[in-house]
Amino acid sequence: MNITVNGDELEVRSPGLTSLLRVLRDELDVVGPKAGCEAGGCGACTVLVDGAPRRSCLTAVAAIDGAEVTTVEGLGAADDLSPVQQAFVHYYAAQCGFCTPGMVVAATHYLDSGGSDDRKEIQEALRGHVCRCTGYVKIIEAVAAARGGNFDLTTTAEGGYTTVMTGDAK
Amino acid sequence: MAKHTGRGLAAIEYPSGMNQNGDPSQAWIKVKPDGRIDVFSGTSDIGNGAKTIQSQIVAESIGVPYDWVTFDNSNTDSSPVCTGTFASRATVIAGNAVLKAAEEVKTKLLEIASAEMEIGPQDLDIIDGEVQARGAPSLTMDVADVAAAATYGHGQLITGTGAELNAFAAITNSETGEVDSPPHAAISYAACAAEVEVDDETGIVRIVRMVQAYDVGKAINPTLVEGQIEGGAVMGLGLGVLEDSYPYYPSPDHRGSHFGSYFVPGMEDLPQIETIIIENPSATGPYGAKGIGEMANNSQPPAIAAAVHDAVGVWVTELPITPERVLRALDAKAAGGGQPRREGKHIVFDEELSVNSVASGISWTSDS
Numbered sequence: 158m159n160i161t162v163n164g165d166e167l168e169v170r171s172p173g174l175t176s177l178l179r180v181l182r183d184e185l186d187v188v189g190p191k192a193g194c195e196a197g198g199c200g201a202c203t204v205l206v207d208g209a210p211r212r213s214c215l216t217a218v219a220a221i222d223g224a225e226v227t228t229v230e231g232l233g234a235a236d237d238l239s240p241v242q243q244a245f246v247h248y249y250a251a252q253c254g255f256c257t258p259g260m261v262v263a264a265t266h267y268l269d270s271g272g273s274d275d276r277k278e279i280q281e282a283l284r285g286h287v288c289r290c291t292g293y294v295k296i297i298e299a300v301a302a303a304r305g306g307n308f309d310l311t312t313t314a315e316g317g318y319t320t321v322m323t324g325d326a327k
Numbered sequence: 328m329a330k331h332t333g334r335g336l337a338a339i340e341y342p343s344g345m346n347q348n349g350d351p352s353q354a355w356i357k358v359k360p361d362g363r364i365d366v367f368s369g370t371s372d373i374g375n376g377a378k379t380i381q382s383q384i385v386a387e388s389i390g391v392p393y394d395w396v397t398f399d400n401s402n403t404d405s406s407p408v409c410t411g412t413f414a415s416r417a418t419v420i421a422g423n424a425v426l427k428a429a430e431e432v433k434t435k436l437l438e439i440a441s442a443e444m445e446i447g448p449q450d451l452d453i454i455d456g457e458v459q460a461r462g463a464p465s466l467t468m469d470v471a472d473v474a475a476a477a478t479y480g481h482g483q484l485i486t487g488t489g490a491e492l493n494a495f496a497a498i499t500n501s502e503t504g505e506v507d508s509p510p511h512a513a514i515s516y517a518a519c520a521a522e523v524e525v526d527d528e529t530g531i532v533r534i535v536r537m538v539q540a541y542d543v544g545k546a547i548n549p550t551l552v553e554g555q556i557e558g559g560a561v562m563g564l565g566l567g568v569l570e571d572s573y574p575y576y577p578s579p580d581h582r583g584s585h586f587g588s589y590f591v592p593g594m595e596d597l598p599q600i601e602t603i604i605i606e607n608p609s610a611t612g613p614y615g616a617k618g619i620g621e622m623a624n625n626s627q628p629p630a631i632a633a634a635v636h637d638a639v640g641v642w643v644t645e646l647p648i649t650p651e652r653v654l655r656a657l658d659a660k661a662a663g664g665g666q667p668r669r670e671g672k673h674i675v676f677d678e679e680l681s682v683n684s685v686a687s688g689i690s691w692t693s694d695s
């Protein structure tokens with residue numbers, strides 16, 4: 158079997174029923190997609206298969222022989238981040254980062270297929286992607302702002318908080 | 328059968344670190360010949376921003392740009408001891424360790440600069456990577472040149488070490504519980520106001536809005552603080568109405584073993600979330616900071632419970648407030664029982680309101 162991963166055509170030797178997630182991580186050493194639950198419940202393993210988001214933990218590699226796979230690594234490089242990746246940095250949309258590869262891949266697909274910056278629509282589009290850390294607020298903000306990219310990555314987006322200051326140290 | 332809305336409020340106080348329980352953090356810092364700063368600290372960053380916060384503290388207290396600072400916590404041989412990232416301690420306890428180390432580095436940088444510039448160190452300060460003479464800002468020397476002079480002219484390695492420890496406090500009076508040393512002052516305070524909608528037919532509680540006010544002492548990085556509060560709020564929502572690791576405690580049966588049966592809050596559960604950051608500085612935290620990592624999810628569950636009471640008039644005394652527990656409490660109320668009343672310091676229930684008789688009830692009886 159062959160699959161193209163982030164532009165490289167690669168031969169796959171794992172048994173055909175091996176999950177795409179395990180092929181990527183264990184055989185091909187592409188470790189962006191995370192193994193969260195390996196049961197379809199968390200979204201951390203999400204990749205694009207021929208342009209559409211798929212849970213790689215539920216995808217037998219034999220079922221996608223010949224397909225083009227894009228992981229979070231394929232969306233941008235460390236010195237050339239994609240708009241969504243930049244937005245995640247600028248908005249502090251990652252804490253531990255475990256959900257981030259799946260979120261970024263799914264959000265990229267959402268925006269590329271014409272998704273709007275409406276919070277409810279983003280919530281609906283990313284539903285099923287579990288994040289234990291951020292409370293989703295900054296992820297939604299990042300996706301809403303991502304289109305076009307070009308964020309100053311040496312600064313951080315101002316949050317929506319109100320600050321109250323009291324007197325001296327005690 | 329109808330949906331009822333209600334509001335509830337809960338407050339909490341919380342220490343930073345294992346206050347008086349002996350949890351050291353140590354740090355050391357060295358300056359490279361080009362003036363860049365290497366920080367070695369054992370604090371792991373689990374997504375709480377420990378690396379960012381400690382790097383900010385070092386950059387600020389030495390007086391160099393943030394991006395001059397590298398932070399290495401990855402090597403247990405080169406990093407000094409840090410008890411770890413827990414107990415809301417990474418900013419306050421480990422932050423104080425790097426702060427002390429950075430202050431020592433600054434003193435040594437100024438000593439070298441003083442010899443080079445022939446100006447007393449007390450008349451020098453470091454601002455944005457440059458040593459400046461107080462009152463004569465045109466007399467300057469780059470920190471990079473100071474570090475090079477230390478390395479190639481004075482034969483010195485500029486380093487600093489710092490440690491923070493709230494030593495274990497021994498009990499000196501078993502009657503009163505008095506201990507032999509005072510606690511530190513970095514105590515955080517917070518409150519959550521929750522608005523819920525309770526369906527009295529299905530028992531489902533939907534969280535509509537949560538407002539969190541957290542006293543963080545000093546928000547060293549406000550956006551990170553807000554992220555921690557937002558994340559904690561949604562975890563608190565999970566603890567309040569969704570997540571049950573022992574549904575029939577102490578029986579381990581029926582525990583959710585995957586995301587289809589253990590309900591972590593998802594995008595669809597997200598209420599309106601508002602954050603108020605209160606800066607009420609502490610005397611002992613770095614720049615007045617206090618830790619809020621653990622308390623970030625503590626005020627929401629009781630606020631939700633109070634909001635449920637406001638909505639449908641029952642106290643559910645056990646978390647999470649599942650539809651089953653709400654319906655049982657409503658049944659108990661309909662049967663004429665279950666109204667709590669206050670007797671002195673205690674809230675008294677005549678009837679068991681919760682599904683689980685093991686964990687509840689005991690701490691709520693009048694003679695406890």
Ligand code: FES
Pocket residue numbers: 191192193194195196197198199200201202203212213214215
């Ligand atoms: S690892 Fe694939 S959905 Fe969780």
Ligand code: FES
Pocket residue numbers: 250251252253254255256257287288289290291374
């Ligand atoms: S950032 Fe930790 S799971 Fe999302």
